Amino acid sequence: MSAFSAPFLPTLVRRERASLAATLLAPPVALAVATVLNLGLYLLIGRDPVAVVYAMLFEPFLSWASFSEVLLKTGPLLLIAQGLAIGFRAKVFNIGAEGQFILGAIFASAIPIWFPQATGQWIWPMMLLLGVLGGALWASITAFWRVRLNANEILVSLMLSLVAAQLLNYLLLGPWKDPNGFNFPQSVMFQYDAMVPVLIAGTRVNVSLLLTLALSIAAWLVMQKSFLGYKLQVGGLAPRAAGYAGFNEGWAIWLSLLIGGGAAGLAGAAEVAGPIGQLQRSISTGYGYAAIIVAYLGGLHPIGIIASALFMAALYIGGDNAMVSANLPIAAVRVFQGSLLLAYLIAIAFVRYRLEWHRPIYRSKP
Amino acid sequence: MTAPLLSLRGISKSYGQIHANQGIDLDVAPESIHAVLGENGAGKSTLMKLIYGVEQPDEGTIVWDGEPLNLASPAEARRKGIGMVFQHFSLFETLTVVENIRLVVPGRKADLTERIRTLGRDFGLEVDPLAPVHALSVGERQRVEIIRCLMTKPRLLILDEPTSVLPPQSVDKLFDTLRRLRDGGVSILFISHKLEEIRAICDKATILRAGRVTGHVDPREHDAHDLARLMIGRDMPEPMPAVSQSGGEKRLEIIGLDHRPEDPFAVALSGISLTVRAGEILGIAGISGNGQSELAALISGETVLPREQRDRIYMMGKDVGTLGAAARRQLGFAFVPEDRLGRGAVPEMSLVLNSLLTAHPLGLLRHGLVEKARAKAFTSECIRQYDVRTPGPDVEAGALSGGNLQKFIVGREIMLSPKLLFVAQPTWGVDVGAASAIRRRLVALRNEGMAILVISEELEELFELCDVIQVLHHGTLSPRLETRDTRPEDIGQYMIGAHTPAAPKVLA
Numbered sequence: 001m002s003a004f005s006a007p008f009l010p011t012l013v014r015r016e017r018a019s020l021a022a023t024l025l026a027p028p029v030a031l032a033v034a035t036v037l038n039l040g041l042y043l044l045i046g047r048d049p050v051a052v053v054y055a056m057l058f059e060p061f062l063s064w065a066s067f068s069e070v071l072l073k074t075g076p077l078l079l080i081a082q083g084l085a086i087g088f089r090a091k092v093f094n095i096g097a098e099g100q101f102i103l104g105a106i107f108a109s110a111i112p113i114w115f116p117q118a119t120g121q122w123i124w125p126m127m128l129l130l131g132v133l134g135g136a137l138w139a140s141i142t143a144f145w146r147v148r149l150n151a152n153e154i155l156v157s158l159m160l161s162l163v164a165a166q167l168l169n170y171l172l173l174g175p176w177k178d179p180n181g182f183n184f185p186q187s188v189m190f191q192y193d194a195m196v197p198v199l200i201a202g203t204r205v206n207v208s209l210l211l212t213l214a215l216s217i218a219a220w221l222v223m224q225k226s227f228l229g230y231k232l233q234v235g236g237l238a239p240r241a242a243g244y245a246g247f248n249e250g251w252a253i254w255l256s257l258l259i260g261g262g263a264a265g266l267a268g269a270a271e272v273a274g275p276i277g278q279l280q281r282s283i284s285t286g287y288g289y290a291a292i293i294v295a296y297l298g299g300l301h302p303i304g305i306i307a308s309a310l311f312m313a314a315l316y317i318g319g320d321n322a323m324v325s326a327n328l329p330i331a332a333v334r335v336f337q338g339s340l341l342l343a344y345l346i347a348i349a350f351v352r353y354r355l356e357w358h359r360p361i362y363r364s365k366p
Numbered sequence: 367m368t369a370p371l372l373s374l375r376g377i378s379k380s381y382g383q384i385h386a387n388q389g390i391d392l393d394v395a396p397e398s399i400h401a402v403l404g405e406n407g408a409g410k411s412t413l414m415k416l417i418y419g420v421e422q423p424d425e426g427t428i429v430w431d432g433e434p435l436n437l438a439s440p441a442e443a444r445r446k447g448i449g450m451v452f453q454h455f456s457l458f459e460t461l462t463v464v465e466n467i468r469l470v471v472p473g474r475k476a477d478l479t480e481r482i483r484t485l486g487r488d489f490g491l492e493v494d495p496l497a498p499v500h501a502l503s504v505g506e507r508q509r510v511e512i513i514r515c516l517m518t519k520p521r522l523l524i525l526d527e528p529t530s531v532l533p534p535q536s537v538d539k540l541f542d543t544l545r546r547l548r549d550g551g552v553s554i555l556f557i558s559h560k561l562e563e564i565r566a567i568c569d570k571a572t573i574l575r576a577g578r579v580t581g582h583v584d585p586r587e588h589d590a591h592d593l594a595r596l597m598i599g600r601d602m603p604e605p606m607p608a609v610s611q612s613g614g615e616k617r618l619e620i621i622g623l624d625h626r627p628e629d630p631f632a633v634a635l636s637g638i639s640l641t642v643r644a645g646e647i648l649g650i651a652g653i654s655g656n657g658q659s660e661l662a663a664l665i666s667g668e669t670v671l672p673r674e675q676r677d678r679i680y681m682m683g684k685d686v687g688t689l690g691a692a693a694r695r696q697l698g699f700a701f702v703p704e705d706r707l708g709r710g711a712v713p714e715m716s717l718v719l720n721s722l723l724t725a726h727p728l729g730l731l732r733h734g735l736v737e738k739a740r741a742k743a744f745t746s747e748c749i750r751q752y753d754v755r756t757p758g759p760d761v762e763a764g765a766l767s768g769g770n771l772q773k774f775i776v777g778r779e780i781m782l783s784p785k786l787l788f789v790a791q792p793t794w795g796v797d798v799g800a801a802s803a804i805r806r807r808l809v810a811l812r813n814e815g816m817a818i819l820v821i822s823e824e825l826e827e828l829f830e831l832c833d834v835i836q837v838l839h840h841g842t843l844s845p846r847l848e849t850r851d852t853r854p855e856d857i858g859q860y861m862i863g864a865h866t867p868a869a870p871k872v873l874a
């Protein structure tokens with residue numbers, strides 16, 4: 001008998017319903033796969049994998065000093081990822097959080113740079129608000145062109161990030177450069193009232209972490225419980241059903257981008273008004289991009305994102321540790337992040353699909 | 367009796383828990399037209415897939431021309447002399463007829479062109495071999511599909527619901543072709559759920575219900591009533607008697623609507639005028655692809671008219687042409703679209719969440735938050751009232767069969783108690799029992815004073831339901847035809863555009 005289908009090669013078959021087990025297993029499996037792959041890579045470049053794993057994955061949690069740094073990094077990642085996830089659920093792909101983060105930082109910095117003598121407890125909250133405004137305004141450029149001309153939001157928002165970086169350069173090399181800063185491209189140090197109050201004495205963790213957690217709860221309420229979140233999700237899952245029910249697509253795009261931009265802008269403001277204390281070129285170490293990974297790794301679910309943000313922050317700190325103690329190259333952390341996302345995206349395919357192996361067909365002979 | 371050409375014994379096929387075919391016996395005689403009759407989901411399509419080699423049976427034997435048959439693929443089936451014409455055509459629209467055929471049949475273009483012409487003459491399958499497929503009517507495309515099968519000189523031709531896409535006049539022509547094929551030595555397996563057709567053309571009928579054979583009969587010796595009983599296992603419910611109504615208020619009025627969609631492949635509408643009154647069912651007949659989906663989107667508000675086009679569409683007496691779908695729904699409009707998955711329902715969401723899609727104004731929200739308990743109660747009520755077969759309200763919509771999802775969507779929209787209900791293709795893919803339940807419900811609602819607009823391809827359905835029928839052809843709408851003064855053939859004339867609209871359009 002002849003069998004034409006290739007034997008023993010699995011094919012993807014759609015499941016009747018989403019698999020809860022696969023949903024929950026995807027992040028740990030992806031983490032395990034990415035870890036193994038990267039360990040192989042470290043071996044290839046001649047590093048001690050045990051030392052790397054220890055430095056990267058364990059050390060961040062082993063001392064209060066390094067864990068507080070993890071919490072500090074968690075803030076911006078969590079905030080940006082929550083905002084982006086809302087858009088991603090609506091299939092509005094804002095990839096430009098990095099630029100919106102920078103604009104938030106710039107807007108927030110305007111107060112201490114223009115009014116360095118101002119005092120009062122209104123300054124830092126005002127800066128955070130301005131940060132939200134800056135990020136949202138930057139994202140609204142993307143929203144406008146997407147709704148008006150159907151310009152792809154991935155490209156527009158991504159390219160605007162590059163523009164934002166140049167805008168920051170211009171300000172720091174020109175009008176906002178600290179006159180007494182030995183020509184370094186950075187602004188003046190901010191006054192005391194322009195700094196977000198520290199939350200835990202002896203660390204750099206500040207009140208913005210509480211704000212971020214509160215906003216995470218708000219994100220949960222919106223996405224899991226509210227009609228607004230429902231409408232956004234319908235638009236993402238089945239755009240024609242949204243059109244049929246009369247949910248406005250343009251509205252969903254605007255809202256998604258404004259929320260994502262606002263959250264990124266707030267994170268940028270909290271960064272300059274927090275651990276950094278001035279406007280400088282290196283205010284973001286790729287938070288806007290890393291947050292995309294955080295959002296997906298958390299299953300685009302507000303609670304999952306809290307866990308994934310904490311993990312990614314630990315990876316940042318652990319990567320720094322490994323650079324020092326295990327002599328790991330600086331790109332290694334990015335490679336780890338990237339392979340983690342890749343492994344996760346492959347793993348979540350199995351939420352809706354399963355593998356089916358072709359068996360040889362046995363039939364009763366007449 | 368001569369030895370059968372094809373003989374099936376004890377064929378079974380299961381998909382997981384579902385037994386699609388169980389112990390099927392079937393004999394197809396040489397030179398006969400054999401009907402396989404059954405409701406949607408009775409197992410007809412599975413059986414054909416087994417015969418055509420798309421899938422393999424779990425149990426049982428197939429004997430072809432005296433030899434046991436084990437098919438691994440349709441290609442093998444074609445080599446053995448079994449051809450199949452699917453319900454959905456697989457033709458490249460940008461290629462010509464002969465180019466399409468050349469993709470499957472080897473040969474020089476000139477030879478093939480000649481053979482297409484010869485087959486056309488012999489079997490009444492006239493079609494221009496050099497015409498591009500996009501320029502052909504549906505009936506002509508079907509002829510191309512049949513010719514393509516005949517090119518491989520089959521001895522058995524399987525036709526899956528061939529008449530569902532044809533206007534009445536083309537059906538007669540198809541039947542003529544099938545008879546000539548039979549007399550030329552080709553046996554035909556004719557799949558259908560239309561009883562009258564089967565009685566008109568078939569010599570034998572095998573009736574399937576729930577995966578089993580419930581009878582082998584000579585359809586010419588039984589009336590449609592008997593066949594229906596074998597098919598659905600009980601008597602057909604009587605249609606709901608329509609109470610004649612004097613004209614109520616106008617709930618929907620379209621006046622001289624012209625519309626050219628942005629999509630170049632969509633059908634442009636011109637001079638569309640219609641009125642639906644309270645207590646009236648207006649049916650729009652016509653073959654799909656004549657502007658139905660474009661018109662539906664304009665009525666539902668999924669397509670919004672530009673601001674210049676004022677005074678074209680009125681709902682409940684209000685000019686709604688520039689209003690979106692949500693605003694129209696607020697006026698008391700509800701709509702069941704022709705596509706269920708992805709439009710009428712979100713496949714990845716539970717039925718509870720799918721209730722929210724349009725039923726959210728029925729107190730399912732509080733302060734912008736979803737009232738899960740109420741949404742669930744609503745959904746359970748809909749499932750109960752409309753006999754939706756599902757394990758429960760938390761099941762994903764995509765897991766329901768087409769017919770059950772349709773019952774759910776129809777139920778959800780009716781539970782909104784709209785003033786104007788618009789149903790596109792109410793019974794597509796719905797089994798006979800459920801279809802008649804939906805139709806009875808629509809007539810009952812009409813009797814209670816609802817205004818209902820129906821788009822359907824099924825003429826029998828429109829004649830059962832509607833007070834008035836209008837026919838959509840090439841983006842233009844025929845005048846109002848009172849159903850009781852109209853014959854199906856008249857509608858058919860309009861469906862193929864034979865009726866030039868010389869008569870002035872009558873508006874009520």
